[in-house]
Amino acid sequence: NESLKYGSQYEGKRQDEAMQKFRENRLGQFIHWGLYAIPGGKWDGKIYPGAAEWLQSWADVPPEEWSKLINQWNPDEFDAQEWAHMAKEAGFKYMTVTTKHHEGFCLWPSEYTDFDVASAPNKTDIMGELIDAYTKVGIDVYFYYSILDWHHPDWRYDIKSEEDEQAFERYKTYVDNQLTELVERYPEVKGFWFDGTWDKSVKKNGKWTLEIQQMLKSLKPGMIVNSRLRADDHGSRHFDSNDKLMGDYESGYERRLPSFREDTIVTTRDWEAVMTVPENQWGYHQDWSVSHVKSTNEVLEWITHSVAMGGNMLVNIGPKPDGTIRQQEKTLMKEIEQWMDINGEAIYAGDYLGWEKQDWGYYIADQKTNEVYALVFNVPVTQKITVATPEGISIEEAHPLKDESESLKISEKGPNEVFIHLPQPMFEAPYVIKLKVSGKD
Numbered sequence: 001n002e003s004l005k006y007g008s009q010y011e012g013k014r015q016d017e018a019m020q021k022f023r024e025n026r027l028g029q030f031i032h033w034g035l036y037a038i039p040g041g042k043w044d045g046k047i048y049p050g051a052a053e054w055l056q057s058w059a060d061v062p063p064e065e066w067s068k069l070i071n072q073w074n075p076d077e078f079d080a081q082e083w084a085h086m087a088k089e090a091g092f093k094y095m096t097v098t099t100k101h102h103e104g105f106c107l108w109p110s111e112y113t114d115f116d117v118a119s120a121p122n123k124t125d126i127m128g129e130l131i132d133a134y135t136k137v138g139i140d141v142y143f144y145y146s147i148l149d150w151h152h153p154d155w156r157y158d159i160k161s162e163e164d165e166q167a168f169e170r171y172k173t174y175v176d177n178q179l180t181e182l183v184e185r186y187p188e189v190k191g192f193w194f195d196g197t198w199d200k201s202v203k204k205n206g207k208w209t210l211e212i213q214q215m216l217k218s219l220k221p222g223m224i225v226n227s228r229l230r231a232d233d234h235g236s237r238h239f240d241s242n243d244k245l246m247g248d249y250e251s252g253y254e255r256r257l258p259s260f261r262e263d264t265i266v267t268t269r270d271w272e273a274v275m276t277v278p279e280n281q282w283g284y285h286q287d288w289s290v291s292h293v294k295s296t297n298e299v300l301e302w303i304t305h306s307v308a309m310g311g312n313m314l315v316n317i318g319p320k321p322d323g324t325i326r327q328q329e330k331t332l333m334k335e336i337e338q339w340m341d342i343n344g345e346a347i348y349a350g351d352y353l354g355w356e357k358q359d360w361g362y363y364i365a366d367q368k369t370n371e372v373y374a375l376v377f378n379v380p381v382t383q384k385i386t387v388a389t390p391e392g393i394s395i396e397e398a399h400p401l402k403d404e405s406e407s408l409k410i411s412e413k414g415p416n417e418v419f420i421h422l423p424q425p426m427f428e429a430p431y432v433i434k435l436k437v438s439g440k441d
């Protein structure tokens with residue numbers, strides 16, 4: 001290992017209360033909202049199938065033209081309490097919302113730019129309304145902030161001249177000022193989800209990324225910062241040049257999940273996956289027929305897979321320009337609510353169990369109660385699932401969370417292997433079984 005100045009600052013999982021709460025939350029809501037919701041994936045009469053929040057890039061719109069969208073920012077139907085209520089009912093324990101996406105538009109009145117809500121027809125402080133409404137219903141709030149900024153004149157993709165150097169120094173000051181402003185204006189914020197850090201300009205400024213991390217923690221002890229912010233002395237991202245995780249949790253899983261076969265290393269650290277409901281739409285896109293849209297059961301499997309590997313999951317919504325939530329997302333949240341009302345105890349504070357992965361689904365162990373759950377997604381035609389336990393551990397009872405007074409039949413299959421017989425008729429939603437285990441520490 002070489003000595004690094006701007007690499008990982010500590011090893012292992014943070015054990016303080018703030019991080020433990022992050023770890024127990026497990027299920028969160030991601031919100032992508034900004035000027036990009038106004039065109040909703042369509043520019044000059046053409047629908048672009050790519051991510052709607054990247055339309056400025058796909059349609060190659062000059063910044064000065066894109067910026068005119070500010071004159072149409074008027075979310076007159078926006079109701080933060082309604083969003084917070086829906087999120088609470090759905091069972092989300094935390095929420096991460098875009099303060100500023102790559103377009104550079106700020107959803108709070110910033111002292112450091114006119115490209116913000118204060119300069120739009122509707123001057124509502126979106127960040128203030130949301131953090132108040134979500135905090136009031138007991139949902140922790142995190143801020144997404146894009147370092148990449150297509151609007152700011154001092155942003156640079158790379159530093160190749162003295163002029164670039166000077167401009168990026170001004171940009172770094174702008175970002176430092178905005179981040180300080182966000183924490184001072186909204187002190188209940190629990191952490192930051194940084195994005196847009198893949199360009200050479202950031203990779204050449206590993207020291208700055210560490211300074212941001214340190215500044216946020218000095219402004220608010222316990223602040224949580226994702227690995228995506230970070231670059232080290234040599235421009236290595238997420239993991240430093242000694243392969244040590246930077247930031248407080250790994251945030252590399254965007255629209256993909258670690259594999260149970262190859263990636264169990266993730267179970268040794270805190271991590272979070274983030275996921276779109278369509279194939280690749282974070283911001284509002286007016287035409288979801290451009291790609292596959294995940295069913296509620298697919299979303300529930302993404303959530304379960306993450307928790308079963310000791311991670312968190314953010315499920316994204318992209319509100320409409322008027323401030324309402326599209327029907328597909330409202331239906332999804334309602335169906336997540338219906339499932340979480342019965343099965344949430346297997347998800348909250350859930351963690352990796354480490355038993356042999358089975359094709360029928362996932363095991364989750366509760367970090368606090370040590371309860372063990374089997375979550376069945378792939379219905380076996382044999383109408384029973386195999387549970388193979390480590391030496392010295394056996395399954396005493398199996399009760400469906402749908403009705404814990406019911407006991408499922410258990411029969412011997414072989415040494416340290418039993419069958420658990422599933423009910424008839426089979427089920428349409430993921431079926432969760434609470435296992436009574438003996439011999440477990």
Ligand SMILES: C[C@@H]1N[C@@H](C#Cc2ccccc2)[C@H](O)[C@@H]1O
Nearest residue numbers: 032051053054101195254274282
């Ligand atoms: C959380 C997600 N990260 C952003 C991105 C991206 C991206 C950038 C380059 C190549 C592939 C994906 C998306 O716009 C969304 O905010």
